[in-house]
Amino acid sequence: MSTIEKFNEHVMGTYGRYPVVLESGEGRTAADENGKKYIDFGSGIGVNSLGYCDEEWADAVCRQARAIQHTSNYYYTKIQADFAAKISEVTGYEKMFFGNSGAEANECAIKIARKYSFDKYGKDSKRYNIITLVNSFHGRTLATLSATGQDVFHNYFFPFLEGFINVEANNIEDLRNKADDTVCGIMFEFIQGEGGVMPLEKEFVDEIFRICAEKDILAIADEVQTGAGRTGEFLTSKLFGVKPDITTLAKGVAGGVPIGICLAGEKCGNVLTAGTHGSTFGGNPLACAGGLAVVNRVSSKEFLDEVKAKGDHFRKKLLEIPEVEGVDGMGLMIGIRLKTQKAADVCKACLDMGLLMLTAKAKLRLLPPLNVTYEEIDQGTEIIRRALK
Ligand SMILES: *Cc1c(COP(=O)(O)O)cnc(C)c1O
Secondary structure: HHHHEEEEEEEOOOOOOOOOOOOEEEOOEEEEOOEEEEEOOOOOOHHOOOOOOOOOHHOHHHHHHHHHOOOOOOOOOOHHHHHHHHHHHHOOOOEEEOOOHHHHHHHHHHHHHHHHHHOOOOHHOOEEEEEEEEEOOOOOOOHHHHOEHHHHHOOOOOOOOOEEEEEEOOOOOHHHOOOOOOEEEEEOEEEEEEOOOOOOOOOHHHHHHHHHHHOEEEEEEEEEOOOOOOOOOOOOHHOOOOOOOOEEEEEHHOOEEEOOEEEEOOOOOOOOOOOOOOOOOOHHHHHHHHHHHHHHOOOHEEEEEEEEHHHHHHHHHOOOOOOOOEEEEEOOOOEEEEEOOOHHHHHHHHHHEEEEOEEEEEEEEEEOOOOOOOOHHHHHHHHHHHOOO
């Protein structure tokens, strides 16, 4: 029986998968079971920020596996303390909670916003609503699905959670109208990733922060996709010149071990107290070791400047392709608008020619490893050019 047959016999069919079995990887290149190689510009959806099996990263995870691979959060570990201190130094957030995924980081953010409001204004205030944006994506758990502002996700699993209000992205009037005194948080992505690499406008972001300051609402940035160096700053909030009360990270921050981090600023860093939240695996030593290896590398100014420069180079190259209508995003988060062709068809053609990438709505989406080389960018772009012919 082939791997694909065995897989499909036993694993739920929740994904439309490409008929490729990936077996190993090195640098920015993956290899399938037949030895065919692929340049990877998807990075497992922006996860493998240092590419495949980076030496330093793999050493850090292996060393940790041989020292202590897991302990419950009823005890302390040095690696979790070291990782938290490093994240704190890099982001300026003093407090954080560790979970295992983007959805869990967002669940934690939602719980903090609601409890912050509960503690301060009481249960009778009914100040529990969270504004999220139309076309957003916040995860697949019931709460984060409820938060996600796309009707296609609000199906089958009724009843969804109440307490989420959708505002149109970049519509300041809509935001002003809906940010009433029932609202305790406003959650948003600076660049909507799954929603099609759609950046928010600076004026809209400024209005979110103005309203949050005026009404004691928590500003919650979902940086699960945009964070950890992806856009050329460690946090994309820096590019917008704002400091959210809460920022969530996941995907790329630990380079391929599962993690989710909910960062909280001084206003709400102590809202969650003993017994109010938890996670068996959260802050797992392997995840923290992988995370520390990533953050040590990607947080330096030189590294982040390179991400910006590579992103600029990539955009320039892509815009030279006649079939490309435009390129969106920041740094190495790239959405390609196509003139006539279907993103899914182009993605498939690239796969056949040895290039892995993603789509988001009608666009091609590229989230290459952050240490991708200029040469690899040129090689990948050449494949995209040929696929678009
Ligand atoms: C991927 C993603 C999530 C969900 O992360 P999981 O790890 O799949 O739970 C949440 N928010 C954003 C912006 C994402 O891109």
